[in-house]
Amino acid sequence: MPGTNLTRSEARERAALISVERYDVDLHLGRGASTFTSRTTVRFRCAQPGASTFIDLIADSVESVTLNGVELDPARAYADSRVALPGLATENVLTIEATCRYMRSGEGLHRFVDPVDSEVYLYSQFEVPDSRRMFAVFEQPDLKAEFSFTVTAPARWEVISVMPTPEPTPAGTGTTGERTEELATWAFAPTPRISSYVTALHAGPYLGVRDSVSTRAGEIPLGVFCRASLLEHLDADNILDATKRGFAFFENEFGVPYPFAKYDQVFAPEYNMGAMENAGAVTITETYVFRAKVTEAIIERRALTILHELAHMWFGDLVTMRWWDDLWLNESFAEYLAHRVLTGATEFADAWVDFGILRKPWGYAAERAPSAHPVAGAPALTAEDALSDFDGISYAKGATAIRQLIAYVGDEAFIAGVSAYLRDKAFGNGTFAEFLAAIEAASGQDLGDWARAWLLTTGRDTLRVEVDGVGAVLARVSPAAYPASRPHVLDVGVYAADAPAQVTRARVEGDRTALPQLRIDGVNRIVLPNSSDLTWASVDFDEATLGALPGRLGELTDPLVRSVCWQALDDGVARGVVDPRIYFDAVARSWPLETHPALFSNVADDSLVMLSRFIPDEVRPAMRTDLAETARTVVEKEPAGSPRATIAARVIARTSTDEGLLRSWLTEGPLWLRGDTDFHWMVVGNLAALGLLSESEVATAEAADPTVSGHLAGLLARASMPTPEAKAWAFEQLTSQAAGHSNHALIELARGLWRSPRRALVRPFVGPFLDAIPAMTAWVGSDALTKVVRFGFPFVVEAQTIELVDAALARDDLTAGVRRAFVEWSWPVREALAARRRWFGTD
Numbered sequence: 001m002p003g004t005n006l007t008r009s010e011a012r013e014r015a016a017l018i019s020v021e022r023y024d025v026d027l028h029l030g031r032g033a034s035t036f037t038s039r040t041t042v043r044f045r046c047a048q049p050g051a052s053t054f055i056d057l058i059a060d061s062v063e064s065v066t067l068n069g070v071e072l073d074p075a076r077a078y079a080d081s082r083v084a085l086p087g088l089a090t091e092n093v094l095t096i097e098a099t100c101r102y103m104r105s106g107e108g109l110h111r112f113v114d115p116v117d118s119e120v121y122l123y124s125q126f127e128v129p130d131s132r133r134m135f136a137v138f139e140q141p142d143l144k145a146e147f148s149f150t151v152t153a154p155a156r157w158e159v160i161s162v163m164p165t166p167e168p169t170p171a172g173t174g175t176t177g178e179r180t181e182e183l184a185t186w187a188f189a190p191t192p193r194i195s196s197y198v199t200a201l202h203a204g205p206y207l208g209v210r211d212s213v214s215t216r217a218g219e220i221p222l223g224v225f226c227r228a229s230l231l232e233h234l235d236a237d238n239i240l241d242a243t244k245r246g247f248a249f250f251e252n253e254f255g256v257p258y259p260f261a262k263y264d265q266v267f268a269p270e271y272n273m274g275a276m277e278n279a280g281a282v283t284i285t286e287t288y289v290f291r292a293k294v295t296e297a298i299i300e301r302r303a304l305t306i307l308h309e310l311a312h313m314w315f316g317d318l319v320t321m322r323w324w325d326d327l328w329l330n331e332s333f334a335e336y337l338a339h340r341v342l343t344g345a346t347e348f349a350d351a352w353v354d355f356g357i358l359r360k361p362w363g364y365a366a367e368r369a370p371s372a373h374p375v376a377g378a379p380a381l382t383a384e385d386a387l388s389d390f391d392g393i394s395y396a397k398g399a400t401a402i403r404q405l406i407a408y409v410g411d412e413a414f415i416a417g418v419s420a421y422l423r424d425k426a427f428g429n430g431t432f433a434e435f436l437a438a439i440e441a442a443s444g445q446d447l448g449d450w451a452r453a454w455l456l457t458t459g460r461d462t463l464r465v466e467v468d469g470v471g472a473v474l475a476r477v478s479p480a481a482y483p484a485s486r487p488h489v490l491d492v493g494v495y496a497a498d499a500p501a502q503v504t505r506a507r508v509e510g511d512r513t514a515l516p517q518l519r520i521d522g523v524n525r526i527v528l529p530n531s532s533d534l535t536w537a538s539v540d541f542d543e544a545t546l547g548a549l550p551g552r553l554g555e556l557t558d559p560l561v562r563s564v565c566w567q568a569l570d571d572g573v574a575r576g577v578v579d580p581r582i583y584f585d586a587v588a589r590s591w592p593l594e595t596h597p598a599l600f601s602n603v604a605d606d607s608l609v610m611l612s613r614f615i616p617d618e619v620r621p622a623m624r625t626d627l628a629e630t631a632r633t634v635v636e637k638e639p640a641g642s643p644r645a646t647i648a649a650r651v652i653a654r655t656s657t658d659e660g661l662l663r664s665w666l667t668e669g670p671l672w673l674r675g676d677t678d679f680h681w682m683v684v685g686n687l688a689a690l691g692l693l694s695e696s697e698v699a700t701a702e703a704a705d706p707t708v709s710g711h712l713a714g715l716l717a718r719a720s721m722p723t724p725e726a727k728a729w730a731f732e733q734l735t736s737q738a739a740g741h742s743n744h745a746l747i748e749l750a751r752g753l754w755r756s757p758r759r760a761l762v763r764p765f766v767g768p769f770l771d772a773i774p775a776m777t778a779w780v781g782s783d784a785l786t787k788v789v790r791f792g793f794p795f796v797v798e799a800q801t802i803e804l805v806d807a808a809l810a811r812d813d814l815t816a817g818v819r820r821a822f823v824e825w826s827w828p829v830r831e832a833l834a835a836r837r838r839w840f841g842t843d
């Protein structure tokens, strides 16, 4: 059930009318596999007695509605995911009893059954508008309240919410749908005043590790939890270490004590995002519980996620944006601060390298698409619109804008302004204007022009160094579609093979900035604007630099400089200004020399994406073989079992077409990767996609790994098989509600569907896919469906695909979320088509 979308004006009206004191939410989770009962009592005030409003709820059925002692007829009051509340008093008590549905799409209260041991795990995911799937709620971030949860569930379960878990009391017997259980009831204390989207419930036989951290607010209990069958892989020490460093850092930096009673982190299955900042009860994707060999780059990314969510306890949970159009106040800050802690207080001192190679390309890509929006002040007319803005612009561009703001006003003024804002708005809400006023007060500067150019205007400048003899000028070009005069603080570097590096800092105010300190000469020199990656801009290389880059990139000593080079090559190919062969030349010559873990692994991943996107079908097999060959030289050179050898072996497992080699790896693998299940599945997936594996061989692999990961990898392999039968099966499974697949399974089916050595095989499914997605809104939530479109978009690079997308966009029955997803995720296909035609003259 999609549910009606709350609009911004409705939210404003409702916030002017009512204020909410407290929710008492009573949930019974022992009534079977499909539904649970939810009884909510809300106490709220109304500014205009006699007025009407509504409360949000998505339920299978509403049993009763009692407003101020008067029973309303649920059949009349409940419609379109709202319960109408007429004739309000000044003080109101509302009780609603409903039957709600467990979700399989990672939204609301998600239910998962572990195939390993048939245990049931539940977790909630509410952002943006899904707490209404668990209880009746005025679902908007500025109607904060206290929440008291009472939960009846199997007595042996762990039940985790915002407040510390109380002692349970016995509550008879019931069933989870898998088995009959002794039940118990947990009555949680009321939370501080928070928004409904950061309330939480995790329930199931979760297991974990407990600890505590000393803070200004006293000793705060810590917990780290995952499914029982994953516990052997949970490296809680590493997770707790990053968490404790974050606590110390945030408290010291802003002088505001941790606002909640405890801090649990639950690693959850079939999760749609990286993590979610529920107050004191964070959810994190369980792909961060590593069951296979893991690289340092992935551990760094997990630390980043941990610190990002912890930052949200202050930025988002303690002080919350008033409406979703200020989402950046949450996300840009959490993104920026997580990197600040990583670089300042952990072993990942060069975390901005990871930001440059992973996060910025995500934001640059989002900003190339027609769905680009400003960092702040995007309209977000409805809660569903807001969901679409959880993108690289709100995170990576926003974080970079904050770095520019700090370069502009100074770190001291920035910290002072932010601290004042946090103290002033604690347990309340803030807006862009209020935030800006706090920084202006602390810095004594008028930031109106700066904010307009950087935060309120879409698009980014292009930077290029124009060389005249040995002198240089930095040219800034503002995009024609979004003109603005963005001031930049940035570094420009010159790197010649036969001279020491020169780096100069430039303050860019106009379109042309002289760089008198630089002397542009030397052998094979590289000139790099934004060499320390401080600003947000496209880089256009001069011709001499582009010629020198593939061979010299790997020898540049500063990983941040190399990160900017890789990032600019990637962006340049997508923008159609760099020949993809230059990128692959750099991969062949400079990637094997790459020593930074994040760069080595991200360039490996990126090269596979670039190959599938920007290289035409007839050229690809040869370039694919070259890439596998480059990776083979790394495996041969590196010590067996080293992270670099492992990453290179994965590239081979995913790209090689050598059946003999792949089959030998199927049974044995490189010595150090024997027993590495994820690696095994890469080999299986590649063989399946090449048409070299039978269905019974896939079944054998599935039987050997009866976990949820094995199930998903099996679906991907089956959908990847290059036969008409396999593709028809994948499409059927993807688009049929009756097949009952989870959100993650849908993504794997869609990804596999488009894998094919022959376009003719998958072309017939493009149109039906674009037709099926709008219909799927009836049974897949907006967030989950957007991810299916994002990760499973028909990457069939030809004009007909574009025509079909345009025809789909011309329909008038698309939801805002589906329309946005089609616009945004079809854009890479358009980019790929244009680049292939430009550089190769063919699709």
Ligand SMILES: [Zn+2]
Pocket: 277, 308, 312, 330, 331, 334
């Ligand atoms: Zn976040």
